Amino acid sequence: QVQLVESGGGLVQAGGSLRMSCAGSGRTFSSYTMGWFRQAPGKEREFVAAISRSGGSTYYVDSVKGRFTISRDNAKNTVYLQMNSLKLEDTAVYYCAARATGLIATLQKLYDYWGQGTQVTVSS
DSSP: OEEEEEEOOEEEETTOOEEEEEEEEESOGGGSEEEEEEEOTTSOOEEEEEEOSSSOOEEEOGGGTTTEEEEEEGGGTEEEEEEOSOOGGGOEEEEEEEESSSSOOOOGGGOOEEOOOEEEEEEO
């Protein structure tokens, strides 16, 4: 089992940047495929980005490609989401998630563990 704690959310103006972190504890962090999801007010939670166990492969939802970068540091048991050129529609609660088996996935049901979420608010 792994426990996940997100940090780094906050209030930022449109066009600005934020870097979020997700720290994992428990079982070997490097054995998990990691993902970021978000849930905007009144909407379903959606996939944002994912990264393979080694960090060698990444995948993004089209709406964030070229603006967001997912990365990980297995020595620090941490996955990051660097968000640049933020837009109003990026406002959401962001969650990190860990998948114990398998490759990168976009479906929420394939992830086994979830953090508590951190709020990102983009203002005009």
